[in-house]
Amino acid sequence: MTGNKTALKLLGLAALLAFPVLPFSSEYVMHVAVLIMVYAVLAMGLNVLPGFCNLLDLGYVGFYGIGAYTAGILALNHNVSFWLIVPGAIALGALCGMLRGAPTLRLSGDYFAIVTFGFTELVVLFLTNEIWLTRGPLGLPGIPPIALSLEFLGIDWRYDFLSEIPYYYLGLAMVGAVYVVMCRIEDSRLGRAWLAIKEDPLAAASCGINLMAYKTVAFAFSAGVGALAGCFMAQWSMFLAPDVFKFWESFLVLCMIVLGGLGNINGAIVGAVVLIALGEVLRVLLPKLGLPAETRFLVYGLIMILIMRFKPGGFFPTIAATSKKSRLILDLKARLQAERAG
Amino acid sequence: MDTILKIDGVSKRFGGLMALADVSFEVKKGRILGLIGPNGAGKTTMFNCIAGIYKPTEGRIVFDKETGPVDVGGSRPEQMTQMGVARTFQNIRLFGSLPVLDNVRIGRHCRAAQGFWGAVLRTKGQKAEERMLVEQSMEYLDFVGLKNKALDLSSSLSYGDQRRLEIARALASQPKLLLLDEPAAGMNPQETASLVDLIHAIMRKDITVVLIEHDMKLVMSICEHLVVLDHGVKIAEGGPRDIRENPEVIEAYLGRGAAHA
Amino acid sequence: MFEQQLFNGLTLGLIYALIAVGYTMVYGVIELINFAHGEVYMLGAFLCITFIQALGVPLFPAMVLAMACCAGIGVLIDQIAYKPLRKAPRLAALITAIGVSIFLQNIAMIIWGSRPVPFTRSAVPAAFSETAFTLGSVNVSGLQVFIYALTIAMMIGLTLIINKTRIGTAMRALAQNATAAALMGINVNRVISFTFALGSGLGAVAGILVGMYYNTLSATMGYNAGVKAFAAAVLGGIGSVPGAMLGGVVLGVAETLGAGYVSSQYRDGLGYAVMIAVILLRPSGLLGKSVGQKA
Amino acid sequence: MLSLTGVNTYYGSIHALKGVTLTVNQGEIVTLIGANGAGKTTTLMSISGVTVPRQGTVEFLGEDITKLSTEKIVARGITQVPEGRMIFPRLTVRENLLMGAYLRNDKDNVKADEEHVYELFPKLLERSKQHGGTLSGGEQQMLAIGRALMARPKVLLLDEPSLGLAPIVVENIFEIIQRINRDGVTILLVEQNAQMALQVAHRGYVLETGQVTLEGPAKDLLEDPKVRSAYLGLD
Amino acid sequence: AADVIKIAVPSPFTGSAAGYGDNVKAGVVMKVEEVNAKGGVNGKKIEAVYFDEQCDPKEAATVGTKIAGDKDLVAIVGHLCSGAHLAALPNYVRVGVAALSPTATNVTISDKGKDAKGQPWSFRNVYLDDFQGTFLADYMLKELNLKKVAVFYENNDYGIGLKDAFVKQAKANGLQVVGEEAYMKGATDFTPQLTKLKGAAPEALFIAGYYAEGALIADQAKKLGINVPKFGADGLDNADYIKLAGPAADDTYLTTPFLAETAGPDAKAFIDAYKAKFKRDVDWMSANAYDAAGMIIEAISKVGPDRAKIREYLAAINTKEKAFKGITGLTYFNDKGDCVKPAYVKMVKGGQFVPAPKQMSN
Ligand SMILES: Nc1ncnc2c1ncn2[C@@H]1O[C@H](COP(=O)(O)OP(=O)(O)OP(=O)(O)O)[C@@H](O)[C@H]1O
C-alpha cells in the first residue's frame, strides 16, 4: 500500500524530470510548462491568505509585479546576478507585504479585499507612471536571461539559460521548494495558528494567538513567494510591461486556488495546471472544431462555470491535507487503533 | 486564602447601554465561583472583559500573576491566555473544519515556541516540540474523555462532546483561571452529571473556575460562592443557600418555581 | 473651473452610483460579489441600441424593453449559474461570477463586434444635447438633467421598495437569515430572483445612460464599470443602498478632482487612494453597519 | 392532524432520522424529548421542509406535504420557532413580527394579532423599535414565539424554547405555551428540559439516535423509570 | 499539407483590443483571398493561421514559442501591440523567423529585433511614434502657424512615444505646450482633464491616442466649449472616429501614409472591395496589414517558403528604388527593420476625411 504510493510518487517525479526529452515536448510545450510553474508558485503563495487565513486578497499580482520589476531593473540596468536578486526581491516583496498588511489588519471580509485591490492598482499605476524607473508603458525589453557563472571565482565558465529546458528544471526546483516549505508550514504551529484564525479569529485569540503578529507573518510570507515568482518570470520572459500585472492576473490566480480547492496546497498546483493548460488546449482545439479564435474565452468562461457547478469545493475540497499524512499523526492513528483493538 | 482575580468597580458601556455598572467581586484561588443572573444581565460581558475581548470602560481587573497582582484590564486576549486565563464560549466556537486533536494543539499554542524558521527548516527543536504537542494534547483529550475521537473532525462531534472539547482546548493553555460560559446549556441531565464530574476533576488540578450557568441545580450543587448580576449591576453575592432565599434574586431571576428546585 | 470640476465629478459619481446600487443589492441579499453585473450593464446599452436600430423602437420604449430584457437575463444568470451554489463556499460563487463575466463579454463581442459603437444619435431627443440651464459658470445639458432626475428618482424609488414594501422587507430578512426567512413563508428563490431582476434592470439603465452620455458602447465597457461599482459599493458600506450611492459619488468626485488638480496619470489611483483611506478610517464603509462580534 | 410515517432524513451521508413515525392530534401539546443529536431538530426541519426526507411521508390534514417547499408548508399552517431563535438581527422587533405575517393579506387582523402578541409579551411592546439582534436571549425567545404566532398557525413547532434562559423566563414561557394551546393552537414541543415539557404536554415521544423508542401519555412517561433516569436526572 | 504555405497572424482577437485585431485580420484576409483567387503562389495556396494573444505580453510570449516551433509557419504578420511584439520577439530571433508588424510603433523595438550577427528579424511597415510626433509638431507651426497647444495622451507606449517626440520637437520649434494630460485605455470620461486644459486656452489639441478614446475627447471638448483644431496620428485614423465623435470630429488633422484621393487604382479598388466585404470603411490598420501580408507573400513567391530567405528578401528592400509598392504607398526598411514612408496630412471636414489643404514638402 504505502510501498505502492512511494513507487507512484517516484514514477511521477521521474516523468517530470524526463518530460523535456519526451517526443511531444516542443519549445512551446516547455514554455507552457514553465508558465504553469510560475502560476503554481503564485497560486501557492496567494493560497496563504485566502486559503489559510480567510483573507480575500484581490491584489496579489502587485507582489508579483514588485518582484518582477526588481529583478528586471537590477538585471537589465545593473547587471546583478539572478542568484543575488532572488533573496533581495523576496525580502522587498515581504516588506511590501507587511507595509500593505499593517493598515489592513483591522479589516475583514470584502473590505480587506477591496483595499488589497486598490493597493495593486496603485502598484500598477506606479509601474506605469514612474517612467524614470520602470520605463512605464514602454516596457523593459531585453532583460538578460538567468545565467550560471563561476566568474566570481575567477573561473571563466558561464552558462546562459537560452532555451526553455534550463528554465524548466529551475522552475521545477522552485515549485518543489515552495511546495515543501508550504507543506511544512501548514503542518506546524504557525500553520495551525493560521487555520485557527481562518476558522474563528476570536476563538483563536482566546487560544493565545496574536492575530496581528500571525497575520503579518502571513502577509510577508505570501508576498515574498509572489515576488519570487516575479523575479523568475522577469528573467525568463526577458520582457516586462505594466500590462503584465493587470488586475485580471490576480483573479486568474484566485480562480486557480478556488478551482483547486481553497486552502489545499496540491489544489493550488492543480488549479494552475488546469487554468493555464485550458487556455492552450482551447487554442489548439477550437480551430480543429471549426470555431474561430474569437470564441476561445467564451468557452473558457463556460468551462469555469461548469467546473464550479459540479465541483463547488474545487478539485481538492479539504484543507489540512498534509497534516493528515504527517508521521506524527500516522503514528498516533496506529496507536489509537492498537489500543482500541487491545 | 488568596485572591486570584479581583474585579474592582468594572463598568462596560455599549453606546447608550450600560452592560456592566460598577461591578466588584473577588475570586478565591482554588474555589469555584458561580456567576448568575437574568438574560442580558452582563455575565458574558464580564467574561469578555476578563478574557481581554472587551476593554472595560471603567474599573480594574486585578489578576494574580506569579510576580504578584497586576491590573490586566484592557490586555489583549492572547496576553490573558498567556498569563493563565482560559475560557469557553456560550455559543460553541470550535475550529469546526479541523480535527479534534488540532483544536487542542491550537489551544496549547501559547505554551509552545516554534515559529516560521523552525517550521521551514524542520529543526530538531521543532520536531521535538511537535511530538510533545501531540502527546500533551492527547493527555487533555484523555482527561475529558475524547481520546478516541482525536482524529475526527470536530464539527462531527455531538453537542456534548463539542462542549467537552471546548473545555479541553481551554485547559490545554494550562490556565490558572478557567471561565466556563453556560457549559451545560442544551445538555440533558445525564450529560450534565458527567459535566459536574469533569468540573470537579478540573478543580483537583488546582484550577480556579468561574461558571456562568442557568441550570440552578448544577450551580447550586457545585458552587460555593455566587455572584448575581441584573442589568449590569451586582444585586447579590453569597453562598447558594443565601442566594436561593434572597427575595431580590427570586424576583429578578429565579422565580417562585425554581426557589424550591 | 472648480464648479465645473465638481459638477463633472457629481455626474460621474451618480453614474457609478447607479451601477453600484444593483451590485450592492445582490450582495446584500446573497453575499455574492456579482462580477457579472458590469456585463449586464453593458448588455443593457447594446440591447437598447439594437432595439432602436433593428426594430425601429423609439428611445424610451427601447430603454424599458432593454431594462426588462436585462432583468430577465439577471434572473437567468442567477438560476443557471448561482442557484446551484447557494450552499457552496462563498468563493465558489465568486469564481462562477468571474466565469459568467468572461462568458458574457465574449458573447457580446461576437454578437456586436469588438469595435466601439456609437449610440444611435438620431434616437436621442435634440433637447438632450442642448444646454438646459447655466449654473454659475457651468452649462448643464438636457441629458445631464435627465440623468440626474432619473438617477435620483430611481434611488428614491429603490429605497422605498427596500424599506417600505413587503418584498423589500423580505429581501432584508433573507439577507440576514435565509432559513428563518423560508420558515416565515418567504419564497426564497423568488425574492432572490426579484433582487436580481431589480438590480439588473437598474444596471441596464445605467448602461444606457452612460452609452448616451458618452456616445460610445463597447463590449468591454462593463469591466471598468464593474470594478468601479464594486469599489463604490464597498466604500459606501457593502449591502447598503444609500451607502452605494454615496460611495459612487465620493469615488466620482475624488477621481475628477484628482485628475483636475493633482495628476491625470494617477486619476484612478486617486479614487482608490481615497477609497482606501476611507475604509481604513471606517472599516465597514461610509454607511455600513459594523456587525459587532459578540462572543 | 399532523403525522410522520417512516421518515428518513440524511445530511449528506449522515443518516439523521431512521424511520420516525409520530402523530400530533388537533388541540394537543405533544413533546419530543431526546439526547443531543437524537434528531429532534431534524424532525422539525423535516416537517417544515427545510431538510427534505429521503423516504417516508409527512401528512398534514390528509395532504402529503413531504416534498412541498418550505414556504408552501408554512402557507398550509405549520409554523416553526426554530432552534437558536433565528431572529432577523437588523430588522426591528416590529418588522420581525410582521415578517411572521408575511403570507397573510388580512391587514386589519394582522394589526389585531400584533396587539395580541404585545399583550402576551409586554416587554416586546417596550422594544418594538429596537433591532432584534440587540435583544437579550429571553427577549429574543419571546420575539421568536410572537413572530410565529403572527402567522396564525394551525400547528406550532417549538424547538428548545427554554434553551439558555433564566429560570424565571422558562416558567413564563411554559405558561405561555399552555395559554397558546388553550387558544386552539396545536403544539409540537421539542425540549431538553424534559421535566417541564412533560408537565405541560398531553403526550410525548422519546427519540434516540434518529428513532422513536418510547411513546405515550406525558404522565406515563414522567413515571417511566428509563425516562426518569436518562432524561429527568432522577433516581 | 504540402500544397499550402502558412503564415502566422498573431494579434488580439479577444479582450479589450480585439477590435484592432479584427482590423488586422480583415486586411490579411483581403490579401490572402486575393492571392489565392489568382491561384496562389507558385501553385500553392496561402493560408493565414490566426493566433489570439489578447495584446497581452504573457500570452504573446506563449504564442511566440508556438509559432517559432511550428516550421510550417514561414513568416509572421504581427504582432499588433508593441508590448506583445517585444515579448514574443526573442523567440523569433532565436529560431530565425521574420515578423512583420503592420502596427507596432514603439521606438524600442528597433534595437531588439536583431540577432547576434546584427541582422534584423523584426520589420514593420508602420511609422514609428517619434516620426509622427516630430512631423506633426512641425506641421502645426510651419503650415498652420499655431502657437499654443495642449496635449492629451494615452498612458501606454504608443501615446507616450508619440507625445514625447511631439513635445520635444514643439519645444525646439518654440511651440508652447500648455498642458500634458494622460488617460488610461478604455477611459470614457475626460472632462476633468479637458476642464483643466480649457483654463490654459490652447489653440490646438494634440491627441496622442487611438480613435475610440480620441472621439470621446473631441466630443467632450466640444461640449465644454473648446473649439480648436485637433491633431492626431495614425491612432485616430479610422472612420469610426467620425462616427463616434459626430460633428465634434470636424477640424481634426491626421498624419497618414497615403491619401485615398491621390492613391493609385490599386488602393481605390482595395477600398471598395473592403467596404463591400466588411460593410465598413477601411482603416489604416487593415491597409497596413494588407500590405504587410503582401510583402510576405511577395517574398515567398520570389524566394520560396523558407524562413531565412524570406528575412533576407525583406531586409533587402532597403532603398526607395527597391520599395514595395502597396496601397499605403512605398515601403522600404532601414537596417533595423523600421520602415521609411512619406507622410501626408488629411483632415475631417463635414463628416468626411479629406486631404488637408496644406501639405508639407517631404
Ligand atoms: N458587542 C456588543 N454590542 C452591543 N451590545 C452588547 C454587546 N455585547 C453585549 N451587549 C449587550 O449587553 C447586555 C449584556 O449581554 P451579555 O451577553 O453579557 O448577557 P448575559 O448576561 O450573558 O445574558 P445571557 O444569559 O442571555 O447569555 C445585553 O443587553 C447585550 O445585548
Ligand SMILES: Nc1ncnc2c1ncn2[C@@H]1O[C@H](COP(=O)(O)OP(=O)(O)OP(=O)(O)O)[C@@H](O)[C@H]1O
Ligand atoms: N447541518 C448538518 N450537517 C450534518 N449533520 C448534521 C447537521 N445537522 C445535524 N446533523 C446531525 O444529525 C443528527 C441529528 O441532529 P439534530 O440537530 O436533529 O439533533 P437534536 O436532537 O436536535 O440535538 P440537540 O439537542 O443538540 O439540538 C446529529 O448526529 C447531528 O450531528
Ligand SMILES: [Mg+2]
Ligand atoms: Mg451570556
Ligand SMILES: [Mg+2]
Ligand atoms: Mg436540536
